[in-house]
Amino acid sequence: MDTHADHFSSTVPTPGGPRPRRKVLRAVTAGAVVLAVTAGGAWAAGIGPFARDTGPDPAAGEQARAFLADWAAGRVPGAAERTTSPDAARRVLDSFTGGLDIDEPVLEAGTAAESGDGTVTVPFTARMPVTGLGTWTYRSELPLREQADGVWKVDWKLSVVHPRLSGTEKFRLEREDGKPPEVADRQGRRLTADAFPSLAPLMNRLGGDGGGNTGARGAIRLVDRTTGKVRRTEATFGTKAVRADKGPVPTTLDAGWQSAAEEALASHADGKNAALVALRIDDGEVLAVANSPAGGFNRALSGTYAPGSTWKIVTSSALLLKDAVAPDDVVDCPKFLTVGKKFQNVELSEHPGATFRKDFTESCNTAFISLRDRLGDGELGDVARKYFGVGQEWHVGAPTYDGSVPVPKDETEKAASMIGQGRVQANPLIMASVTATAVSGRFRQPSLVAGTQDTTRTTPLPREVVGQLREMLRATVTGGTARMLSGLPGEVGAKTGTAEVSDDQDNNGWLVAHRGNVAVACVVEEGVTGGGSAGPIVRSLLTAAPGDSE
Structure with missing residues (x-):
């Protein structure tokens, strides 16, 4: 069970419900x-x-x-x-x-x-x-x-x-479907949508211009409701289809890792929406991209989620970089902390006299929030961008969402940002990359195909900070909230996360991990806890995976 302190609670009035008018305050x-x-x-x-x-x-x-x-x-x-x-x-x-x-x-x-x-x-x-x-x-x-x-x-x-939708004009979708390119993994093995269902929505988006705009083409037109005459083109998609004589598009994917990832989701996602990414730490090459359900939206690369307590890797980096805290410093972990609204830990857990290391391994929200004044308002976003590449434009070889860490608008949002809530947005690709950067010290733009352009500009993390992060990630497995991975071979480090979504939905569950030369991130929508939902998926993947891609 993931009985850690990733969840927070607050009281928010029901949107749209009757309420007395307030004249002041x-x-x-x-x-x-x-x-x-x-x-x-x-x-x-x-x-x-x-x-x-x-x-x-x-x-x-x-x-x-x-x-x-x-x-x-x-x-x-x-x-x-x-x-x-x-x-x-x-x-x-x-x-x-x-x-x-x-x-x-x-x-x-x-x-x-x-x-x-x-x-x-x-x-x-x-x-x-x-x-x-x-x-x-x-x-x-x-x-x-x-x-x-x-x-x-x-x-x-x-x-x-839409500002142009009216009683006289509407939108029309026009498609020009091309044949999806053939795709090969890093060993030249052919990958098909039949054998690897999660790759189906990705097939048409690989290769070509490096932005994933090949294969299927289409446009959205604004047309006259009566005559059907096109008034303007609102959006176009795709470029020229891939020529058959070019052969399969070579990718960084690994058939063994991809198979293990899809099986892990099929066996342990319990029918929930979920996504997973595995990539190589030393060069950012993506080994597996899996989604549940397999068709449709690519949550793994384009999803926009609050990363919850997995984001404490970045928050810890920001604090350690400026010597605002050290792993052995005492940072109390109370049940509640009010910053405009009440934040709490899971099951009202508390750890009096806990060290910062303990706060990390037990994922104590209140302890992390209590350190918010040691970072400037925009400092968390600056660290995410400068050291982890989050929010910069990535050229992965397929469409991606590359993260956002806005400057908090008030103290409550700043408190929430410290624990990966508020307006912090990420997805499994981003969090796998964050994990790889934390344990190697250097951001390497993820890639799915060879020859992608890298326009990011980042700075390596100091060696001392990397060592501290690795030690805390390992301690989270050996004695913290990621103990479900403790029986695996190799030196595994991990961080769980639980992200609140809304009052009428269960929390999303997160888990990130690293072993050998591979970093993994998994999210399960409405998974309730990271350890309970994403934990079995990542454990299954690391158990079945064909080596650590050294």
């Missing part, structure tokens, strides 16, 4: 909040710790974020009920995502602003994955109006979905 709901279906919703940054008497009613921002979360997660009826025209909204949202083959949108809310007519406007960025083609990105905004009963609702109109 109105808190500002500001800053972007990422709402990603791959994470099943969002950590609600909610009301900050500083009360103010100006700004939009926080309830309006909460309703906007709840609408986007429901839409992103496919809860269309719920999203529609948050609008002024539920029936129309439900019909349009269903036809928009279904008609354009959009699977698992990522919706990012911006800062709410008051309008002169009494409405509140919340801008948002939409990243719409079009199945088998790519991601369509655009911006729109949500107008919200307070109803007679005091509840804020999205003032429904077609432009809520």
Whole structure:
């Protein structure tokens, strides 16, 4: 069992529910909040710790974020009920995502602003994955109006979905399917979607320009609803198809590791959405990419998740780099810590007089949050970018999401960022790379195909910091929350993580690990705990894997 302190609790009012109007002490709901279906919703940054008497009613921002979360997660009826025209909204949202083959949108809310007519406007960025083609990105905004009963609702109109959607114009998806390229692993062995189902959505995205835009092609057009005449092209996907005479696209994948990864997910994901990446530490070459379910959205490379306590690897690095703490320093681990809202440890666990090493191995949230004042507001993001490459543009050979660590908008969000919550976003590719960087000292851009461009600029971690990180990762296996890996051969280091998603969903479970020359990261949506859900998957992979790719 993963009975560690990755989970935190806070009290947030139910979005959209009736509440008394506040004349004073109105808190500002500001800053972007990422709402990603791959994470099943969002950590609600909610009301900050500083009360103010100006700004939009926080309830309006909460309703906007709840609408986007429901839409992103496919809860269309719920999203529609948050609008002024539920029936129309439900019909349009269903036809928009279904008609354009959009699977698992990522919706990012911006800062709410008051309008002169009494409405509140919340801008948002939409990243719409079009199945088998790519991601369509655009911006729109949500107008919200307070109803007679005091509840804020999205003032429904077609432009809520997209600013160019109207009563006279709609969108049309056009496909030009090309034959997927043949793919070979690092030993020249042919990889097929039949034998390796998780690779199916990846096949069309490998090779060519190094950005994964080959094979299938298509476009989204804005057309006249009556005549069908094309008014403009909103997005295009793909380039020229791969020529058959070029032969299989060579990849860094390893058939043995890929098989072990897919079997681990099939046997231990328990039907939940999950993803896994394994890569070589010394050069960043990806050995396995696996998703459950196998088809559709590639969570492993493009997912946007709060990494939870696996992010404490980066937080620890930031603290150790500036000598803000040492492994043997006493950093108390109380049950609760309030920073604008109450944070807590799993099962209200506590470790009085714990060292920082103990806080890491037991994943104590309150201890890490208590050290937030030892880092500048933007320092965690700076360390993530400078040393770990997170947030820089990666050229892996297929479409990826490369992470985000925004500067916290208030003390509550800064506290959450220390434990991989708030607006910190990552995926298994990023966290496998973070683990590889931590134990080797140097970021190496992950790659799936040869010849990818590397435009990242990073700085090596000091040798002393690397040694401290390796020791704490190992101690987490031998006597901490990753004890489920302790019986494996070799010197395994690991970190568990549990990331809160929303009040009505179970936590996501995380586990990262390294052994020999391989780093692994796994996430299980609504897995409750990292050790309990991702732990058996990683253990199965490391048990069956064909060596450590020295």
